[in-house]
Amino acid sequence: MKRPLAELRVLAAAALQRAGAHAAMAEATARALVLAEAQGLGSHGLSRVGQYATHLRNGRVDGRAEARVHRRQGATLVVDAAEGLAFPACELAVREAIGVARELGIAFAGVMRSHHAGVLVDHLRPAADAGMVGLGLANSPAAMPAAGGRHAIFGTNPVAAVFPRGGGADPLMVDLSLSEVARGKVMVAAKEGKPIPPGWALDAEGRPTTDAKAALAGSMLPLGAASSPKGAMLALIVELLVTALIGANFGFEASSFFVDEGNRPGIGQAFVVIHPGALTDATGAAAYLGRVEVLVAEMLKDEGVRLPGARREALRRRAEREGLEVAESLLATWSA
Numbered sequence: 001m002k003r004p005l006a007e008l009r010v011l012a013a014a015a016l017q018r019a020g021a022h023a024a025m026a027e028a029t030a031r032a033l034v035l036a037e038a039q040g041l042g043s044h045g046l047s048r049v050g051q052y053a054t055h056l057r058n059g060r061v062d063g064r065a066e067a068r069v070h071r072r073q074g075a076t077l078v079v080d081a082a083e084g085l086a087f088p089a090c091e092l093a094v095r096e097a098i099g100v101a102r103e104l105g106i107a108f109a110g111v112m113r114s115h116h117a118g119v120l121v122d123h124l125r126p127a128a129d130a131g132m133v134g135l136g137l138a139n140s141p142a143a144m145p146a147a148g149g150r151h152a153i154f155g156t157n158p159v160a161a162v163f164p165r166g167g168g169a170d171p172l173m174v175d176l177s178l179s180e181v182a183r184g185k186v187m188v189a190a191k192e193g194k195p196i197p198p199g200w201a202l203d204a205e206g207r208p209t210t211d212a213k214a215a216l217a218g219s220m221l222p223l224g225a226a227s228s229p230k231g232a233m234l235a236l237i238v239e240l241l242v243t244a245l246i247g248a249n250f251g252f253e254a255s256s257f258f259v260d261e262g263n264r265p266g267i268g269q270a271f272v273v274i275h276p277g278a279l280t281d282a283t284g285a286a287a288y289l290g291r292v293e294v295l296v297a298e299m300l301k302d303e304g305v306r307l308p309g310a311r312r313e314a315l316r317r318r319a320e321r322e323g324l325e326v327a328e329s330l331l332a333t334w335s336a
Contacts, residue, residue, distance in 0.1 A: 002322055003326055004323045007323075011331065011334060016063075019063065028091055034324075038316045040312060042188065050334070060264055066084075067089035080112055083264045089269075090123045091123070098130050106275065107272070108272050109270065110248070110270045112248045113247075113264075115267070120159070133276060137158075137242050140158075141256045142254070147232035150219075152219040154251050157234075158182075159238060165289065166286075172296075173308055173313075180221045187212075197210065201215030202215070202220075204218045242269060253266070254266060
C-alpha cells in the first residue's frame with residue numbers, strides 16, 4: 001500500500017522524537033529524508049531514520065541541539081550545528097546565505113560540528129527558488145584513501161550545484177559523490193546481501209572487493225581511481241574547504257555513520273550562494289537566465305541528453321501525487 005508523503009513525514013518525525021530529537025530537528029530531518037525517498041534516492045532516504053535514531057539514543061547526536069549562527073563577517077558566516085542532526089543547521093545556513101547574497105551578491109556559509117547532511121543538492125533548493133545559483137560541499141567520515149594511499153582519510157565528500165532557470169522550468173541540479181559511487185549504495189547492498197561491482201571499493205586489507213560488507217569495513221575508491229588521481233585531489237579540496245576554514249572535523253577524526261557506537265562526527269558542510277544580478281549587465285538576472293537557456297537548448301539537440309535533476313524531479317512529482325510504497329517491515333522498526 002502506498003502512503004502519502006505527508007504521512008511518512010509524520011511517522012519519520014515521530015520516530016526521531018522518540019529517539020530524543022526535539023520537534024524542530026525531527027521535522028526538518030523527516031522532510032529531507034522523505035524528499036530523498038521521493039526522488040528515488042533510497043540510500044539517503046527512509047533507510048536513514050533507523051540509523052539517525054540509533055545515533056540519537058547512543059549519544060552520537062545531541063537531540064537537544066539548537067543550530068545558531070556562530071560567526072559572521074562580511075559575506076561569510078559559520079553556523080554551529082552543536083552536534084545535532086545536520087538538517088536544521090543546513091537550512092539555517094542556506095537561509096542566511098540567501099539574505100547575504102541579496103545584499104552583497106555572494107555568500108559563503110559554513111556548518112561546523114555537524115552530522116550526515118543527506119542529499120546535498122536538496123539544501124540548495126531554496127537558493128534556486130530565490131533565483132540564485134547555489135553550490136554545496138560536504139565532508140564525511142573517512143572512506144577513501146589519498147592518491148597513492150591505502151588507508152581511508154577522506155570521506156566520499158559530495159559536491160552539489162543548483163542553477164535556476166526561467167519560465168517555471170526546473171532548475172539544473174547536480175549532486176555527486178567523489179568516490180566512484182556513493183557509500184550509501186554499498187550500505188544498501190550490504191543490507192540486502194548483494195555483491196557490488198568491481199572498482200567500487202577495497203577491503204580492510206586494501207584489496208579490491210565485490211563484497212559489500214567487506215567494502216564497508218574497508219574503503220571506497222575515489223572517482224576515476226583506476227586511471228587518475230583526480231577524484232582524490234577533488235576530495236582533498238572539499239575536505240579543506242569544509243574543515244580547516246570553518247572549524248569542522250576531518251573525515252579521519254569522525255567515526256563512521258555505519259556503526260552504532262562512536263564519537264559525535266563533528267564534520268562540516270559549506271554552501272555558496274550567488275546572486276546572478278550582481279555579475280551580469282544592466283539587464284540583471286534576466287541575462288543569466290537567457291544564457292542558461294542557450295546552453296540547455298544546445299544540450300538538448302542530442303537525442304538522449306537528460307538534464308541534471310530531471311529524473312529526480314519527475315519521480316518527486318509522481319510520489320507527491322501517488323505516495324510511496326514503503327516496506328511495512330521498515331516502518332515497524334520505527335515504532336521500537
